[in-house]
Amino acid sequence: MRLFVPADSTAVSIGADEVAAALAARAPDAEIVRTGSRGLYWLEPLVEVEHEGRRLGFGPLAPADVDGLLERLAAGQLDGPGAVGDVDQLLAGQGQQRITLGRCGVVAPGSVADYERHGGLAGLRNALAMTPQAVVDAVSNSGLRGRGGAGFPTGTKWQTVHDTDDSPKFIVCNADEGDSGTFADRMLMEGDPLALIEGMLIAGVAVGAEQGYIYLRSEYPDALRVLRAALADAREHGVLGDDVLGSGKRFDIEIRVGAGAYICGEETSLLESLEGNRGMIRYKPPLPAIKGFFEKPTVVNNVITLATVPGVLMDNGESHKALGTGKSLGTLTAQLCGNVARPGLYEIPFGMPLGTLINDLGGGSASGRPVRAVQVGGPLGAYFPVSKFDARLDYESFAEAGGMIGHGGVVVFDDTVDLYQQARFSMEFCAKESCGKCTPCRVGSTRGVEVIDRIHAGTDVESNIEVLDDLCETMASVSLCALGGLTPFPVRSALRYFPDDFHTAVREHVETAHE
Amino acid sequence: MNNSSEISPDTVRAICAAHAHRRGPTLEILHALQREFGFVPSSALPVIAEELNVTRAEVHGVFSFYHDLRDQPPPRHTVRVCRAEACQSMGARAVWDAAQRAASTTPSVEVSEVFCLGNCACSPAIQVDERTRGRMDPGRVTGIIEQLDREAS
Numbered sequence: 001m002r003l004f005v006p007a008d009s010t011a012v013s014i015g016a017d018e019v020a021a022a023l024a025a026r027a028p029d030a031e032i033v034r035t036g037s038r039g040l041y042w043l044e045p046l047v048e049v050e051h052e053g054r055r056l057g058f059g060p061l062a063p064a065d066v067d068g069l070l071e072r073l074a075a076g077q078l079d080g081p082g083a084v085g086d087v088d089q090l091l092a093g094q095g096q097q098r099i100t101l102g103r104c105g106v107v108a109p110g111s112v113a114d115y116e117r118h119g120g121l122a123g124l125r126n127a128l129a130m131t132p133q134a135v136v137d138a139v140s141n142s143g144l145r146g147r148g149g150a151g152f153p154t155g156t157k158w159q160t161v162h163d164t165d166d167s168p169k170f171i172v173c174n175a176d177e178g179d180s181g182t183f184a185d186r187m188l189m190e191g192d193p194l195a196l197i198e199g200m201l202i203a204g205v206a207v208g209a210e211q212g213y214i215y216l217r218s219e220y221p222d223a224l225r226v227l228r229a230a231l232a233d234a235r236e237h238g239v240l241g242d243d244v245l246g247s248g249k250r251f252d253i254e255i256r257v258g259a260g261a262y263i264c265g266e267e268t269s270l271l272e273s274l275e276g277n278r279g280m281i282r283y284k285p286p287l288p289a290i291k292g293f294f295e296k297p298t299v300v301n302n303v304i305t306l307a308t309v310p311g312v313l314m315d316n317g318e319s320h321k322a323l324g325t326g327k328s329l330g331t332l333t334a335q336l337c338g339n340v341a342r343p344g345l346y347e348i349p350f351g352m353p354l355g356t357l358i359n360d361l362g363g364g365s366a367s368g369r370p371v372r373a374v375q376v377g378g379p380l381g382a383y384f385p386v387s388k389f390d391a392r393l394d395y396e397s398f399a400e401a402g403g404m405i406g407h408g409g410v411v412v413f414d415d416t417v418d419l420y421q422q423a424r425f426s427m428e429f430c431a432k433e434s435c436g437k438c439t440p441c442r443v444g445s446t447r448g449v450e451v452i453d454r455i456h457a458g459t460d461v462e463s464n465i466e467v468l469d470d471l472c473e474t475m476a477s478v479s480l481c482a483l484g485g486l487t488p489f490p491v492r493s494a495l496r497y498f499p500d501d502f503h504t505a506v507r508e509h510v511e512t513a514h515e
Numbered sequence: 516m517n518n519s520s521e522i523s524p525d526t527v528r529a530i531c532a533a534h535a536h537r538r539g540p541t542l543e544i545l546h547a548l549q550r551e552f553g554f555v556p557s558s559a560l561p562v563i564a565e566e567l568n569v570t571r572a573e574v575h576g577v578f579s580f581y582h583d584l585r586d587q588p589p590p591r592h593t594v595r596v597c598r599a600e601a602c603q604s605m606g607a608r609a610v611w612d613a614a615q616r617a618a619s620t621t622p623s624v625e626v627s628e629v630f631c632l633g634n635c636a637c638s639p640a641i642q643v644d645e646r647t648r649g650r651m652d653p654g655r656v657t658g659i660i661e662q663l664d665r666e667a668s
């Protein structure tokens with residue numbers, strides 16, 4: 001009997017190791033494979049059993065449930081408490097299209113042999129047989145846009161690096177995943193690290209780079225361990241090294257760990273940090289694609305962007321571009337979390353209405369109280385009220401609705417949320433994480449906390465709202481990067497849609513302002 | 516982990532030498548020192564500057580920029596409490612208050628804040644040394660901190 005138990009850090013954070021240990025003790029003959037997570041976090045710890053070529057899930061399980069499960073399995077009984085049936089069918093039934101995270105929770109993370117058994121390395125093999133320009137063209141054709149937040153077309157970025165006449169060139173993976181409410185990068189790195197490695201290799205082939213770096217945040221020790229093992233196995237199998245899969249091409253990857261600075265997720269700050277410096281934002285231009293790591297042409301891409309690339313190279317980007325809508329093609333790896341009944345990773349084609357994700361797939365709040373607010377796109381994303389739940393989750397529609405998809409985090413709050421506190425926190429966070437280069441971000445954010453407090457206390461509400469407005473205007477217009485530039489989004493949306501949380505006098509002001 | 520509060524210049528030089536071949540080694544060297552000794556004593560900074568042929572101010576600038584780097588020996592245990600939004604939505608403010616209260620009487624445990632551990636689907640989250648724990652509440656976090664302190668004494 002083969003059993004699959006996640007070693008994903010979130011599954012482990014709620015007891016997956018204990019369940020695995022209980023299974024090992026009670027079923028010594030079973031083969032227990034530790035995988036990543038499927039992202040069905042409300043079902044974790046989720047154990048899967050191989051049965052007639054399908055994977056049947058049971059969860060959430062506690063160690064005390066293990067005896068009962070094993071007895072039922074021995075009796076050939078595949079239903080009963082916790083049985084969720086065929087896990088792939090469950091995902092498909094939700095409308096998920098696992099094109100990027102399809103192997104997550106399925107394979108043994110970091111094993112090249114298992115990766116290949118599940119279709120891995122086919123994209124790289126294709127790329128190695130193509131011209132670098134044809135590889136760039138495939139990525140352009142797919143319509144893939146960066147999943148790290150800004151949504152910049154990946155093919156265009158690669159083309160610039162490809163065309164820049166300078167060497168050496170570098171591939172840098174942004175694995176800083178600093179946005180609160182996001183965990184897709186972590187889940188991918190812990191569950192299918194070779195997809196990222198393959199994506200980086202393909203990027204190297206496309207632009208002519210021989211060295212890659214993964215800049216990983218220090219908060220992810222488990223991802224670090226899995227990535228290291230995957231790199232070692234990839235070198236062992238000749239996937240990385242001086243002769244990539246016998247092609248004569250050279251490529252290797254080094255991991256660099258961050259040191260606890262949110263701003264280092266911004267690509268120029270990340271490059272400074274990678275060079276060993278303070279993570280101060282650089283002026284752009286020059287673009288990193290032209291002068292990046294040590295002033296050399298550098299591709300900087302997010303984990304999910306890079307892990308999507310191997311699939312793109314399977315069919316010249318055709319199936320990728322068949323999903324999604326408008327200019328948002330492929331899938332959104334939505335990370336639904338916070339106060340929601342079925343939190344998890346939902347890989348869905350772009351374009352689903354926000355409310356469908358939260359209510360139909362997510363099952364509403366976890367507390368059973370009414371959902372009141374949602375923040376999409378990390379700490380710099382706007383707060384939406386329920387009345388905006390028809391906003392569609394694609395880059396353009398969501399921006400039109402006044403939001404930002406960012407890295408795809410969706411944080412749900414029930415009616416106990418206090419948007420005054422949330423707005424205050426946004427300013428506080430900006431003050432804490434500012435790199436210090438621009439005054440409005442460094443000083444204005446601290447000022448912002450005080451002004452919000454004054455409004456809340458009812459002190460000169462009208463004039464303090466104006467002060468806050470001016471402050472937000474300045475931050476938005478003169479900040480060098482999006483930390484200072486976008487912090488006004490959560491603050492202003494909180495004030496606009498939830499005025500009563502601040503002070504009774506705020507509503508009237510807001511209503512006149514938005515008439 | 517060696518917990519003496521001084522590190523000999525030769526040891527620092529050896530660590531510098533081990534990383535000197537890497538591109539942009541400063542932060543890597545600081546990390547290596549902290550991995551080895553649990554902290555980066557301020558006496559190590561001028562030695563690093565000398566070895567890398569950069570100014571002391573530069574090395575100090577790097578050291579002071581990053582929240583993770585510390586110049587004092589660490590306590591026996593660290594508990595990092597996530598204070599970011601997904602955790603807030605499930606009661607992280609109360610978890611943070613409880614953790615701080617517990618830590619005020621448990622000298623071997625240091626409580627600090629962190630903004631997102633990537634555990635947002637099972638929030639509120641904390642990280643105990645290197646281990647992430649999910650679905651915290653004030654009672655559980657207090658119990659964990661007190662237990663760590665008992666084991667350490």
Ligand SMILES: Cc1cc2nc3c(=O)[nH]c(=O)nc-3n(C[C@H](O)[C@H](O)[C@H](O)COP(=O)(O)O)c2cc1C
Pocket residue numbers: 145146147148149150151152154174175176177178179262263264265266267268300301302303305306481482483
């Ligand atoms: C304040 C700030 C923080 C950011 N944090 C991240 C991050 O943690 N991970 C990430 O991939 N991109 C982050 N970005 C976006 C990067 O600057 C950059 O756009 C991205 O790495 C490019 O990769 P992509 O095109 O594949 O998305 C951040 C941007 C800003 C302004």
Ligand code: SF4
Pocket residue numbers: 263281433434435436437438439441442479480481482483484485
């Ligand atoms: S906006 Fe803030 S974080 Fe961004 S460059 Fe300016 S000071 Fe630094």
Ligand code: FES
Pocket residue numbers: 180181182597598599600601602603630631632633634635638639640
């Ligand atoms: S917001 Fe707390 S773990 Fe992500």
